Amino acid sequence: MAAEGIRLNVPFVQQRLVEMGQRREELAKRLQADGLLTPSSPKARVKYLYETKGIPLPSGIRTRGTLPVLDGIVCRLTRRHRWSFPT
16 A cells, blocks of 8 residues: 655745744843843753743742752753753
């Protein structure tokens, strides 16, 4: 049985990747101007959100230094803004 699918519009995808990269750079510059010096650092993002911006931690989470702690596990905020736990 042959595989079926949709033909990928490669030029469109390549252009979209360029546009998204440019947008990411613009947003990084805006965040740096607002006080987040290293937007790619999970520790820096957590500190920026909870200390600089004053966003309260979700209930049931406390901090150890600048990293949130949940049931004794140090957590970090990923780029998708979901909690991830060390393995």
